[in-house]
Amino acid sequence: MTMIYPNTYTSFMGHRCIASGPMLANVLAVKKALESKLNDPVLIFDDVTGSFVDVNTQGTDEELAQRYAQVDVAEPEAEQVETDTPRGRGRPKLGVVPREVTLLPRHWDWLATQPGGASVALRKLVEEARRASADKDQRRQAQERTYNFMTAMGGDLPGFEEAMRALFANKLEHFQELLNTWPEDVRDYALKLLSGT
Structure with missing residues (x-):
């Protein structure tokens, strides 16, 4: 397989x-x-x-x-809509996935007053939150990625615990200083994971 x-x-x-x-x-x-x-x-x-x-x-x-063959994972091609075929009844398929959301009554009241209804308002709120927290999310993912590697490879290296504290305190200069005593390949890979390159 x-x-x-x-x-x-x-x-x-x-x-x-x-x-x-x-x-x-x-x-x-x-x-x-x-x-x-x-x-x-x-x-x-x-x-x-x-x-x-x-x-x-x-x-x-x-x-x-x-x-372990490397298989290129191509993006699935978008479905092309045939113009000859008349459109069926109901809403067009836009890739929207229905799920249950639990909110307080005051939240539902507010959503009901929004133009486009609750679904449109929720999508707008989610997109706005994603844009607002994009940098923070990327930093958190980089820290988690670096943490995963460092706990496996650096747990017995000097300054490990202090390096972890510096990593999550976002004190990158101090983090790099602590890693200077580590083996070169381990240090370089940890810094690569942190930078996301």
Whole structure:
């Protein structure tokens, strides 16, 4: 069975980066590292989440290539509306998903007075909140991604706890100073995850 791995990954053997890129390249590097019989732990991390990824390296390189083939995930093409076919009854399909929302009576009263009704008002409120908090959300995701990686790779490194406090206090200069004593590949990858590049 071929799995779909649209993200990029980075692998470490001990504190040394051994691969970065598509899943297959990382799996092959990890297999080679495990065959070297060194005692250093070998881990693969998802570059999007910073989380450890468990893989099966058993089998030949060809079997691994089949199992972990990089599959380009294309955006699904938008459905084209045929102009010859008359439109059916009801509302057009706009990709809107109905879900239940629980609000207080005063919220429903306010929504009822909004132009376009409750659904339009809620969509506008959600879009406005998304725009207003976009920077904060990106920073939080970068911190979580960096935290995931650092807890797996840096828990025994000097200044780990203080670095975590600096990370979540958004004291980036202090965070970088603390990581200067860490192994170069671990430090560079943690900073890469934090910057989102």
